[in-house]
Amino acid sequence: MSLYRLENIEQRYGGKTVLSIPDWSVAEGTITGLCGPNGSGKSTLLRLLGFTDSPARGRIFFRDRATDIYAGNLRKKATLLPQESYLLKRTVYRNIAYGLRIRGEKKNQRQRVAQALSLVGLDAESFAERPWYALSGGEARRAAMAARLVLNPEVLLLDEPTAGVDAQSAQMMKQAAADAHFKNGVTLVIASHDLQWLEDICTDIFYMFDGKLLGKGTRTFIFGPWEKTGDNGALCRLADGQVFLAENAPKDPAGAAAAIEPEELSLHLEKQDIPPEKTAVKGILVRLALEKHSGRLRASISAGHTEFIVYPDPKSIHRKGFLPGSPVWLAYTPQKVKWFGKERRP
Amino acid sequence: MDFILQGLTEAFRLLLAGDEETFSAVAATLKVSCLSMAASLALGLPLGFLLGYLRFPGRRKIRMVVDTLLSLPTVFIGLMVYAFVSSRGPLGEMNLLFTLPGIAIGQTILALPIVIALSATAVESLEAGLRTTLLSLGAGKYRLMTGIMWEARHAILAAALTAYGRVMTEVGISMMVGGNIKWHTRTITTAIALETAKGKFAMGIALGLVLLMIAFAVNAGVSFLRRK
Amino acid sequence: MKSFIRFLMPMVLAAAISAVPCLPAAAGDNARLLMATTTSTDNTGLLEYLEPYFEEAAGIDLRWTATGTGKALELGRNCDADVLLVHAPPAEKEFVKNGYGKNRTQIMYNDFVIIGPKSDPAGIKGKSVLGTLSAIKEKGAKFVSRGDDSGTHKKELSLWEKAGLQVPEKQNWYIQTGQGMLPSINIAEERSTYIMTDRGTYIKYAHERGGNPPLEIMVEGDPVLRNQYSVIQVNPENCPNVNAEAARKFSRWMAGQQAQDLIGEFKLMGKTLFIPNARQ
Numbered sequence: 068m069s070l071y072r073l074e075n076i077e078q079r080y081g082g083k084t085v086l087s088i089p090d091w092s093v094a095e096g097t098i099t100g101l102c103g104p105n106g107s108g109k110s111t112l113l114r115l116l117g118f119t120d121s122p123a124r125g126r127i128f129f130r131d132r133a134t135d136i137y138a139g140n141l142r143k144k145a146t147l148l149p150q151e152s153y154l155l156k157r158t159v160y161r162n163i164a165y166g167l168r169i170r171g172e173k174k175n176q177r178q179r180v181a182q183a184l185s186l187v188g189l190d191a192e193s194f195a196e197r198p199w200y201a202l203s204g205g206e207a208r209r210a211a212m213a214a215r216l217v218l219n220p221e222v223l224l225l226d227e228p229t230a231g232v233d234a235q236s237a238q239m240m241k242q243a244a245a246d247a248h249f250k251n252g253v254t255l256v257i258a259s260h261d262l263q264w265l266e267d268i269c270t271d272i273f274y275m276f277d278g279k280l281l282g283k284g285t286r287t288f289i290f291g292p293w294e295k296t297g298d299n300g301a302l303c304r305l306a307d308g309q310v311f312l313a314e315n316a317p318k319d320p321a322g323a324a325a326a327i328e329p330e331e332l333s334l335h336l337e338k339q340d341i342p343p344e345k346t347a348v349k350g351i352l353v354r355l356a357l358e359k360h361s362g363r364l365r366a367s368i369s370a371g372h373t374e375f376i377v378y379p380d381p382k383s384i385h386r387k388g389f390l391p392g393s394p395v396w397l398a399y400t401p402q403k404v405k406w407f408g409k410e411r412r413p
Numbered sequence: 414m415d416f417i418l419q420g421l422t423e424a425f426r427l428l429l430a431g432d433e434e435t436f437s438a439v440a441a442t443l444k445v446s447c448l449s450m451a452a453s454l455a456l457g458l459p460l461g462f463l464l465g466y467l468r469f470p471g472r473r474k475i476r477m478v479v480d481t482l483l484s485l486p487t488v489f490i491g492l493m494v495y496a497f498v499s500s501r502g503p504l505g506e507m508n509l510l511f512t513l514p515g516i517a518i519g520q521t522i523l524a525l526p527i528v529i530a531l532s533a534t535a536v537e538s539l540e541a542g543l544r545t546t547l548l549s550l551g552a553g554k555y556r557l558m559t560g561i562m563w564e565a566r567h568a569i570l571a572a573a574l575t576a577y578g579r580v581m582t583e584v585g586i587s588m589m590v591g592g593n594i595k596w597h598t599r600t601i602t603t604a605i606a607l608e609t610a611k612g613k614f615a616m617g618i619a620l621g622l623v624l625l626m627i628a629f630a631v632n633a634g635v636s637f638l639r640r641k
Numbered sequence: 642m643k644s645f646i647r648f649l650m651p652m653v654l655a656a657a658i659s660a661v662p663c664l665p666a667a668a669g670d671n672a673r674l675l676m677a678t679t680t681s682t683d684n685t686g687l688l689e690y691l692e693p694y695f696e697e698a699a700g701i702d703l704r705w706t707a708t709g710t711g712k713a714l715e716l717g718r719n720c721d722a723d724v725l726l727v728h729a730p731p732a733e734k735e736f737v738k739n740g741y742g743k744n745r746t747q748i749m750y751n752d753f754v755i756i757g758p759k760s761d762p763a764g765i766k767g768k769s770v771l772g773t774l775s776a777i778k779e780k781g782a783k784f785v786s787r788g789d790d791s792g793t794h795k796k797e798l799s800l801w802e803k804a805g806l807q808v809p810e811k812q813n814w815y816i817q818t819g820q821g822m823l824p825s826i827n828i829a830e831e832r833s834t835y836i837m838t839d840r841g842t843y844i845k846y847a848h849e850r851g852g853n854p855p856l857e858i859m860v861e862g863d864p865v866l867r868n869q870y871s872v873i874q875v876n877p878e879n880c881p882n883v884n885a886e887a888a889r890k891f892s893r894w895m896a897g898q899q900a901q902d903l904i905g906e907f908k909l910m911g912k913t914l915f916i917p918n919a920r921q
Contacts, residue, residue, distance in 0.1 A: 118548070149546060153543055595704070
């Protein structure tokens with residue numbers, strides 16, 4: 068049984084369709100990551116999952132039951148940490164106790180609030196009685212997180228929980244999210260630009276673009292802007308001036324996104340090692356990491372601010388002496404680039 | 414311009430010596446402004462919330478009408494209310510002309526657009542993130558409304574104070590509908606108008622200062638509440 | 642929410658409490674008389690001086706609203722006052738003729754004076770009123786008019802007509818203030834112009850300036866400058882709800898010996914202001 072199942076969901080704001088998901092589900096007890104550029108529909112999707120917005124069309128099933136945002140106690144099971152962590156204009160304590168008060172859970176309130184604060188690394192003694200305006204951005208974000216954790220939700224939906232906060236707060240947020248999942252079995256759906264974190268923690272990662280889910284898995288997206296070259300080719304100028312080529316481009320590639328699977332990329336130290344049938348861009352190996360859930364070795368290569376994901380053979384990494392910081396050639400075949408077209412809507 | 418200084422000392426004398434005429438005007442001012450504030454808040458806050466919160470077709474047009482009504486001239490309101498409560502008017506039977514409740518009707522019309530427009534703006538300006546936040550913490554429809562009103566409390570209080578200031582200081586309605594009848598409908602502002610016409614400028618200034626002191630007391634009380 | 646209610650409650654309570662005494666008591670009280678009058682009777686303090694005597698004699702609670710004569714007549718027309726005390730004889734006669742009022746009774750008069758700067762640019766000192774107005778118009782000397790349809794304003798207009806002159810309107814020497822008598826005199830003083838005023842207001846103005854006012858009396862004593870005050874009862878045939886009985890009592894009392902004596906004795910800054918003439 069899936070926890071969430073979305074059926075022909077569409078969401079519109081001001082007459083514009085901002086989300087359209089024909090069929091999608093989230094399994095219970097998993098961590099689902101959502102990534103994609105700003106405005107791709109991540110927050111819209113999370114608001115639907117948190118039952119704070121109703122879809123314009125389609126149905127959302129929660130444990131196979133059709134839902135309505137004001138019906139039953141759905142919002143007591145799933146809680147959303149919105150992107151703007153809005154603190155209510157009251158003390159930190161009353162902010163965190165607000166959800167408990169709504170639920171009529173008065174028992175051990177003080178204790179529970181203090182515990183929730185400690186989960187995000189805030190000291191109850193010095194923070195509980197502070198007014199909403201006496202917190203730094205990171206502290207406010209952590210207090211908002213505590214206000215969700217205190218509710219012991221079954222599903223926690225996090226919208227950019229680490230965006231725009233200091234490193235320590237980001238670390239605390241990640242720790243609190245991980246604890247909620249691994250210690251209390253909370254199902255997590257996380258929207259984030261922190262791909263590294265998502266890849267470390269998530270069971271599945273979904274990419275979103277232009278209001279659509281682009282499918283599961285780790286792949287590198289190149290969001291353009293794309294320029295048309297020749298009959299069906301296109302090129303994207305990376306930030307450092309290099310050119311990334313793709314074939315089979317749509318007629319009007321300007322707003323489209325292209326993706327390349329990790330398997331289609333290979334790493335080379337020297338230019339002469341590049342297979343002759345392939346094209347290459349130059350980048351820097353920025354990270355080598357062990358992917359916890361798959362056990363694979365993952366390499367991140369930065370080329371003109373675009374981060375490419377490759378799963379190299381651990382032996383070749385060892386043999387050839389790849390290290391983070393090494394300049395590398397990233398070889399690919401333009402024909403293997405996949406396109407995710409932006410539909411032109413009237 | 415020594416009447417300014419005179420006015421200042423006169424103001425204290427009036428208050429400290431418990432001048433009967435002054436206190437009658439003060440009482441009339443307080444009674445009528447309390448009446449009109451109670452009515453305009455009771456009507457205006459829910460309407461302002463709905464206007465600021467709900468999205469419905471024609472909302473912007475209503476908003477424009479309300480904003481336009483912000484510039485209703487008090488003499489015009491006075492004239493319109495007079496036309497209604499005059500013995501010959503549709504509400505003539507109720508004998509509201511030259512009474513405090515009559516003035517209060519006019520002042521309610523004066524204050525209502527202020528309360529509606531400012532509380533709608535207050536609700537509008539915080540709605541975006543707040544609605545999602547309240548819902549995500551488990552609020553239902555009722556909690557959502559009270560939660561939003563409570564978050565907007567400072568702005569709503571400011572709206573009430575703005576309306577109160579306008580109501581306390583208006584003279585057109587009080588003069589036209591109240592008739593400035595001594596011991597009955599003479600408010601501080603109509604008394605000032607009278608004293609000025611009499612050429613007793615110092616007395617006029619004194620009464621103006623008395624009005625300011627009342628306004629100060631009200632504001633001090635509100636700012637005390639605000640800290641809670 | 643609690644403190645919000647705490648903020649609203651006192652207001653609502655105070656409103657409720659204050660509404661109680663002024664709602665039903667205001668209606669249908671026989672012993673109450675509402676008079677619409679002109680600012681001059683109120684501003685000089687005459688009404689406040691007379692009020693206790695009348696209330697003692699008649700047992701009627703006298704209330705008045707002081708406005709311009711034009712509005713006072715309009716209040717009477719709309720049945721919003723029981724009795725009028727005004728000073729614009731032609732308009733009053735019209736009012737009675739149209740059936741809005743009855744028993745117009747002359748009570749007293751004072752007089753108007755034309756005042757102006759000591760330099761007297763139009764050379765009007767000592768002239769008759771009609772000669773004065775012609776001279777002012779000829780020289781284009783600045784003249785302030787109330788322009789507010791008050792009794793004084795109506796009087797001024799009638800004088801232009803009597804002098805056979807077209808009533809000035811947009812001429813730049815003719816300044817219409819639309820304000821009360823004293824504010825208008827202040828404007829005339831600031832701009833050193835001529836102005837017609839009732840004597841009572843002039844006495845107060847002169848007193849305020851320490852007896853040495855920049856504007857002095859230029860023309861006085863001309864019979865056309867007489868300012869007649871009359872009491873008119875609002876016609877109960879037109880307005881069934883007026884307190885006709887009290888209005889009649891007031892009218893009689895004002896014309897009676899006691900009130901006439903009192904009016905004659907009333908002084909402002911030591912000077913007699915109104916001359917009773919109910920008997921004439």
